[in-house]
Amino acid sequence: MLNYVKPVTFMKEDAYWIRDQVKQHTKWFEESLPMIASENIMSPLAKEMMISDFHDRYAEGLPGKRYYQGNIYVDKVELKCLELARKIFKAQFVDVRPISGTVANIAVLFALTQPGDKIATPELASGAHISTAPFGAVGLRGLKSVHYPWDYKNWNLDVDATIKFLQKEKPKVAQFGLSVFLFPTPIKELQDALQEAGCTVWYDAAHVLGLIAGGKFQDPLSEGVDIMSGSTHKTFPGPNHGILIGNGLKEGVEAKLQKAAFPGVTSSHHLHAMAALAVTLAEYEIYGKKYARQIIKNAKALGSALYDMGIDVVCPHLGFTESHTLAIDVVKYGGGAQVALDLERANIIVNKNMLPGDTSSIRPSGIRVGTQELTRLGMEKGEMEEVARLIYRVVVKKEDPEVVKKDVWELKREYTKVRYCINDGEEAYKYHELV
Ligand SMILES: *Cc1c(COP(=O)(O)O)cnc(C)c1O
Numbered sequence: 259m260l261n262y263v264k265p266v267t268f269m270k271e272d273a274y275w276i277r278d279q280v281k282q283h284t285k286w287f288e289e290s291l292p293m294i295a296s297e298n299i300m301s302p303l304a305k306e307m308m309i310s311d312f313h314d315r316y317a318e319g320l321p322g323k324r325y326y327q328g329n330i331y332v333d334k335v336e337l338k339c340l341e342l343a344r345k346i347f348k349a350q351f352v353d354v355r356p357i358s359g360t361v362a363n364i365a366v367l368f369a370l371t372q373p374g375d376k377i378a379t380p381e382l383a384s385g386a387h388i389s390t391a392p393f394g395a396v397g398l399r400g401l402k403s404v405h406y407p408w409d410y411k412n413w414n415l416d417v418d419a420t421i422k423f424l425q426k427e428k429p430k431v432a433q434f435g436l437s438v439f440l441f442p443t444p445i446k447e448l449q450d451a452l453q454e455a456g457c458t459v460w461y462d463a464a465h466v467l468g469l470i471a472g473g474k475f476q477d478p479l480s481e482g483v484d485i486m487s488g489s490t491h492k493t494f495p496g497p498n499h500g501i502l503i504g505n506g507l508k509e510g511v512e513a514k515l516q517k518a519a520f521p522g523v524t525s526s527h528h529l530h531a532m533a534a535l536a537v538t539l540a541e542y543e544i545y546g547k548k549y550a551r552q553i554i555k556n557a558k559a560l561g562s563a564l565y566d567m568g569i570d571v572v573c574p575h576l577g578f579t580e581s582h583t584l585a586i587d588v589v590k591y592g593g594g595a596q597v598a599l600d601l602e603r604a605n606i607i608v609n610k611n612m613l614p615g616d617t618s619s620i621r622p623s624g625i626r627v628g629t630q631e632l633t634r635l636g637m638e639k640g641e642m643e644e645v646a647r648l649i650y651r652v653v654v655k656k657e658d659p660e661v662v663k664k665d666v667w668e669l670k671r672e673y674t675k676v677r678y679c680i681n682d683g684e685e686a687y688k689y690h691e692l693v
Pocket residue numbers: 296358359360361363386387389435436437462464465488489490499500
């Protein structure tokens with residue numbers, strides 16, 4: 259380890275205070291049940307990459323064609339990263355330079371559209387992400403957005419109405435993918451209509467990238483999607499980063515996407531995260547299928563346990579979910595904002611979420627819950643049933659969260675190690691002491 263100097267003067271107090279807050283946060287999460295559907299924890303080996311010297315360097319351009327010197331090993335790692343991603347996603351085109359899912363989305367918009375073009379997206383209240391909302395990246399690019407007709411009962415787009423909608427609207431780009439992504443998008447069923455309308459088909463896989471990489475949920479590229487963007491830190495348990503993946507792209511589109519990635523939306527592309535992504539991809543080749551399968555099993559088990567306790571998990575007629583996510587209507591228990599706050603007091607971390615028909619994102623009727631992180635810590639069906647009971651005690655029984663918190667820790671203390679990775683069993687919340 260590096261030789262850090264011990265604090266000697268008060269001038270350093272702020273810096274140490276900040277570090278102390280981060281340590282307290284880490285301890286809090288060790289004692290908590292983290293169930294935000296967009297989060298995950300990295301493997302010890304991937305985490306090591308994040309504090310490596312890669313972080314301190316720049317690399318612009320593509321491996322072998324850099325603008326800076328000093329990239330001999332960076333190039334080797336990036337080529338390996340691309341090779342692993344092509345293999346896992348069965349794709350010809352991969353770019354690992356966008357530094358987040360939103361940045362990947364901006365690169366797609368930059369490459370495929372001109373200001374004034376028409377884009378079809380799901381609506382926010384249908385579970386879409388802010389980056390594809392008119393006040394997000396789509397608006398930033400000056401696009402005109404139209405929204406798919408939605409089937410709220412089945413938490414998916416309405417296929418028949420969408421076929422007619424595509425014939426009428428003929429958007430330049432048809433974008434799919436959600437932040438409350440319960441069921442696969444029926445792309446195969448829409449493929450003819452999409453082709454007739456002449457749309458470029460873009461699938462935002464931010465939430466479900468790890469499921470897709472594990473051969474679950476759906477395989478967008480084989481179903482007719484041209485370009486897939488994603489975050490690499492949600493169900494895919496890598497670093498906070500982004501990725502672009504494509505197959506059979508039209509002449510010139512790959513080059514446009516690469517130019518959009520750099521110099522369009524990045525300068526250096528966070529080499530430490532790129533290396534951590536490469537490590538996670540390598541580990542995923544071994545453990546990904548098993549992990550993805552267990553995430554979905556756990557989500558279904560949690561959904562049905564909560565439902566059996568009288569809690570309104572959406573879509574019981576469809577088995578609640580085919581992904582890592584559950585959407586739960588908690589209106590009768592005080593609404594999403596209050597329930598999420600009560601659960602936080604018991605160290606169960608979830609977020610409030612809009613449900614169909616909601617107009618306020620501040621006071622929505624639902625919460626969103628994800629099983630990807632608890633799965634990564636080794637939890638299975640039995641533990642999901644225990645988690646459901648803890649949620650029930652806070653949400654329905656209105657038990658004192660401080661009391662429930664103790665039982666949360668009783669359960670969680672057995673699940674503080676990272677699974678589905680090479681150093682299986684290492685502490686997930688290990689804090690690297692520098693001083
Ligand atoms: C989370 C999310 C993003 C953005 O990802 P970041 O990596 O946080 O920038 C984009 N699209 C969807 C559908 C998401 O859920």
